[in-house]
Amino acid sequence: MSKDYKDSLPISASRFMEEFMRLKRGSVSRRHFLGVTGLGLAAAVIARVPGLQGGAAYAQDLGTQMSIATWPNYHDPATFEAFTAATGVAVEVNVFGSNEEMLAKLQAGASGWDLFVPTNYTISTYVKLGLIDELDIAKAPNFSPSTQNTRFTNEGMVDGKTYALPKNWGTTGFAVNTGKIKTPMTSWKDFFELAQTEADGRAMVHDYQLTTIGNALVSLGYSFNSIKPEELAKAEELLIKVKPHLYAINSDYQPSMRATDAWLTMCWTNDGAQLNRDMPEIAYILGKDGGEIWTDFYAIPKDAPNKAAGYALLNFLMDPAVAVKEHIANGAPTTDSRVIALLPAEITSNKIVYPDEAALTPLEFGAAVTLTDPGRAELMARFKSA
Amino acid sequence: MPLAPATKRNLVTSALVAPAAAWLFVFLVLPFIAILVFAFGERAPEGGYQAAFTFAQFANLGSRAAAFRNTMMIAPVGAFLCLIVAYPVAYFLAVKASPKYRLVLVSLVVVPFWTSLLVRTYAWMYILGSRGLPNLLDMVGISDVRMLNTPGAVLLGIVYGYLPLMIMPIYVSLEKLDLRLLEASADLGAKPLSTFFGITLPLSLPGVMTGTALVTILLLGEYLIPQLLGGGKVFFIGNALVDLFLQSRNWPFGSAIAVTLVAVVVLVLLVAMRIAWRFAGTRQVDLV
Amino acid sequence: MTSASVNDIEFRSVTKRYGAVTAVTDINLAVPKGAFVALLGPSGCGKTTCLRMIGGFEQPSEGEVQIGGAAMAGIPPYRRPVNMVFQHYALFPHFDVEANVAYGLKQMRPKIEAAEISRRVGAALEMVRLGGFGKRRIHEMSGGQQQRVALARALVNKPKVLLLDEPLAALDKKLRTAMQIELQTLQRELGITFVLVTHDQEEALSMSDKVCVMSAGRIVQFASPQEVYDRPANIFVADFVGKTNRLSGTLENGNAVRLSSGALMPVRDTLLAPGTALTLAVRPEAIRLAKAAEAAGGIAGTVTHRIFLGSSVEYSVAVSGLGDLLVTAERQSLAADGLAEPGDPVRLVFDPSGAHVFPA
Structure with a gap:
């Protein structure tokens, strides 16, 4: 038999660890599995480099630490490292398995998040429960309303007020x-x-x-x-x-x-x-x-302990140069034509990503x-x- | 005035017990009280809890009857299967194994506990998946065997996951067993099977009951194994609770189910203790 | 005559090895029907191994064990017509006294009726004077009572042979003496063969018809208690059974030994050649103690200790060149208890019949 015996093994040790790490990173399913296993509550500090001072763009005091709640494997880790390098603010990343879990945590209070990533259909509920603030778009100058595909971004607005900015759809x-x-x-x-x-x-x-x-x-x-x-x-x-x-x-x-x-x-x-x-x-x-x-958004909780840093990170993420790296890392399509312009053709022509x-x-x-x-x-x- | 010795002893005892008591109060009693309060409340329109006093949640328990039924069936069956597999292992370890290797063998039973059940169950997904055992069977001509996401896989996972919890208590009670009693039984004309059912089994019953109660109770709250090895098609109370708290966020109903589950656990414990109690008087010095 | 009809138990060239260790070597032993035999020896001599081979808990490595004339090779304990009283009794702690005694009867096939079992259990308990204790839990019974339950539990099955493994070891001295008499009486009444394992020579001598003295896995002597005591087969038996003074010397002629101290000591006629180096075992009661002033002859010594034992008095006498000798004096044979006091010079007169001579 020419088949390598290893092919017949249920799974090799290295392959198992690979699969398991993939699972832990959450790429297999962002919404449910980690919620079930409890891994979703695990928090990881991506970068803790104290002492780095922010540049001119961040003249305001941003503190040294902030926290984001998001989906597993939803970001390019380099994004947060770059943010820390630019501002001196270390980003703690909390990953969650479902919108419902995020809602539960925020509802319980004192989540400590300065930014989080809700899906479109939850935003009105957050507003209704008074859990998120209207965004001061002036604090996120990198966001460009004119280049957004409003088909995907409308649900960030409730009663004409903007509560959330789009990440991807x-x-x-x-x-x-x-x-x-x-x-x-x-x-x-x-x-x-x-x-x-x-x-x-x-x-x-x-x-x-x-x-x-x-x-x-x-x-x-x-x-x-x-x-x-x-x-x-x-x-x-x-x-x-x-x-x-x-x-x-x-x-x-x-x-x-x-x-x-x-x-x-x-x-x-x-x-x-x-x-x-x-x-x-x-x-x-x-x-x-x-x-x-569906569209995932960025929003800032009403009780965010470091709103200034929340806005700073939000603005950072709205920068097309950052957003394109995020796109390539997580694979989901963008709502911003400025980002599409920066994407390689094999992504924009992929009918799965851009039907x-x-x-x-x-x-x-x-x-x-x-x-x-x-x-x-x-x-x-x-x-x-x- | 110096303290009386008895008072002093009491103070020391209190000081030693206090941290554990505080821990239990904060992490066990308080949450349970919260759950009890929730269980009589209402679900808020957007989910969560809304203060009220109603028995509606308990009246609605019937809507999870299937989950209760599944759990009440699988928990004892799983515990029984564990027992069937664990007893010979414990017997071998305690009675037959050479004392030289006993410690090593007993450690081997415990070693899997060093890895999380999640990882080990995930490994079973690969072993039972079509690239695992079914693939090996396919190579010898037995094709299209389904193992993963079957009730059998769930039972296998349960037996695998909970086996050490069953082996250890039985091992401990068998290890205390005076082997001369078995010789005496044989000497009095009892065949090996009679000796087992007349002497060995009754005298190891405290261990059997401890293990069975332990595994049954833990199985009553199990949700990971049916989810991973049963493909989510086997629905336990544990799964119902996860859904109610994390998905539909119906905390009051989830609380009512949790309270009911606790009541069932207490009942199981009482029955187990009753049975063990009957044999408790037999654990005498002459046994040791 | 065939041995099968007379002997309840027979060992034929039995050797038992555990790995590299040989527990018993080439044992040949015939226990006649209705005898009370004691296997006596220090721990590790192989006596318990022999008993366990009769019970069926061990299989001989070589040779054969027969019970009632039938070969027992491969026959498990539960098919052997013997019952054992275990060391520490091995009573079933989860049963009451009655259930313990009934256990063997309940195993019998064809089944015995419950009423009959209950009758026999009652009788067995009466026999060991435990009538009315049937419903007691084992842990509620004293050591002596447990001993009797174990006895009843074994005897109720009417075994051909009763095996007793150090049955009295856990009892205090007074109870032990009482039980010795009780066991003897029982054995005579029931007329079945008893095989007793003990390391206590007093127990072996007082209860059994025949004593099988074992040492290092071999039988050293198999004889009546009197013979074992009076005519020990070798210096080991003489040493192990009863108290003995050990002396060394050289045979002078047919009936006198020149001791290592130089003194001459009379012995019974022996066939050994003069000049043979000897070890002598002299029982303490075979030495007569006399005040130095009142006796001529014998060996001179000085009393170092005096131990009052009630019916007799034991003296320790230092003899130059021989060390300390033990001398027992019956009290009625003494003119007065104060025959000698520590420090008194005395003379020791040997009774030739109480001195055993072995080639060194």
Whole structure:
């Protein structure tokens, strides 16, 4: 047998550590896994270089330390090092598994964050609960409203006031291993059908009500954000019918897709791009019947202990030269045309990262009520325990 | 006036106990009181807690009946499987293993605890995944074997993860067992199986009960193994709690479930102690 | 006559090794039916190994053990017609007294009826004078009572042979003496063979019909208690059984020994050649003590200690060239208790029949 015995081993030690470190960095799934494992509460201080004095641009006293709450593997670590070098402010990075967790922590008070990264559909809730302040855009002169694609940035504004500035946007589609599944797929209807037939035992849905229920609704012709009981009942019926055929209910789908344990999964843009980059047979598809589009923002908590530094970092991140490095590191598309201009062609031409306008048209932004609706939470619990 | 010796002793005792008591109060009693209060409250419209006094959360427990049912079934079954696997190991370690190697062997049982259960369970994902054992089976012609994300994988993970917790108490009680009792039993005409069920098992019952109660209680709160090895399709109370606190942020309902879970744990402990108690009178000097 | 019909236990060239260590070597032993045999020896002499080979807890490395004429090779303990009273009794702590005694009966096949078990258990407890203690927990019983429970638990099964492993070692002296008599009585009443392992020579001599003295894995002497005491097979037996004065000398002629001190000592006729170097074992009671002024002959010495033992008095007498000798005097044989005091010069007169001669 010509096959190296090592190929037959379940996994080599180095490969396991690699996978595990990837998991710890969070690239496999930013939203859920770390929340489940508790790793999300781990905090890392990226840079602590005291004594470096800020340049002229930061004449104001910024202190020596600040804290940001964000998603795992969502930034280029060099960004924070550069910020510390420029300002003398060390950045403590707290990573979280879900918007809900961030909300819970902020709601509990004394989070100590000076900047955090909420997703579009949570911002109005933060405003309603009085957890974030209106931003003083004058303190972030690098932000350029005129070069923003407002399609993605609107939800940073509530009642005409700007509460959050955009970081990047993305979509929720599905990834399919075309080496295993030959039937062409174009919609969420296809997704749920093939999950019961050609991909029986090989399909994964998110362990996240917003996307799992939302996409089920879409496949039935309803809105991604529906909270109508009769539509939710139909979605529940579908999900419970599909459940026995599923490989897993897990937002940590990259390992299973890479191992080809799973052939089909709900998927976020950045994961889709990564999977496709490493395994070209894995395609990333946006439902022509609909799906989710989302934007992550930067916002400053009302009780931020070092707002000056929060603004300084926000402004730093809005600098296109910084933002382009962030883009390359995390993979999700930008909302700022100044950044697009700086990107290499292989990124801007990647249809996973920058889909055609037509593909985006049927997609919906998640709604605030979708996140907090108790009916959807209970539906998810019934689905998972069925 | 110098303190009376008894008073002085009491003061010393208090001083020694105080840190632990304070720790327990701050990190166990207070949070439990908070959870108890939450359990009678309401979910705020945007999630979290809103003050109220209602039994609605407890009335709603039925909506997690499936989670309770799964947990109540898997916890004892998992503990029992652990017991079946652990007992022979503990017996071997305590009775059969050469004293020369015993310490090393016992250490080997404990060594996995030096690594987090998360990492070890993650390793199982690779072993059971299609590039692991199924791949090896495929090479000898047995193809398309599914191991990961099956109830069997969850049980395997449970037995693997909790085995040391079962082995150690049984080992300790078997190690105290006077081997002459086994000889006496054989001498009186008992065949090996009769000796095991008549003498060995009853005398190791305190260890068996301790291990079973320990594993059962921990399993009642388990959520990681079903999530990772069961593909999230097996829903335990632990998973329900994670979702309620971190996803839908229905703290009052989560609290009510947590309080109920604590009540169940207390019940399990009481039953276990009852059974162990019956044999407690037997742990006499002549055993040691 | 065939040995099987007469001997309950027979060892045929039995050797037992544990790895490189040989515990017993070439043991040949026949225990007649109904005998009370004591295996006596210092710890490590192999006596317990022999007992465990009868019980079936050890298998001989070589040779064969027979019980009631049947070879026992490969027969596990639970199929052997013997029962053992274990050292420290090994009573089941989770059972009450009754359940302990009933344990063996409950193992029997065909099954014995509960009422019959209960009757036999009651009788066994009566036999060891523990009637009415059936419901007691083991830890509620005293050491002596536990001893009797262990006895009842073994005897209730009506074994061919009862094995006793240091059964009295854990009891205080008074209880031990009482139990010695009780065990002897029981054995006579039941008429079954008892094999007792002990390191206590007094216990062995007082209870058994025959004593098997063991040393370093071998049988040194197998004889009646009197014979072992009066005619020890070698200096080891003489030393180990009873008290002995050890002297050395050279055979002068057929019945006198020139001691190392130069004194001449009468001995029984021996077939050894004159001039043979000898070791003598002289029992303390075979030496008569006389006041120096009142006796001629014998060996001169000085009393160093006087130990009052109740029925007898023990003297330690320093003899030049021989060291300290032990002399026992029965009290009724003395004119007065104060026959001699420490410091008194005395003369020692040897009784030739109480001196045992062994080639050195």
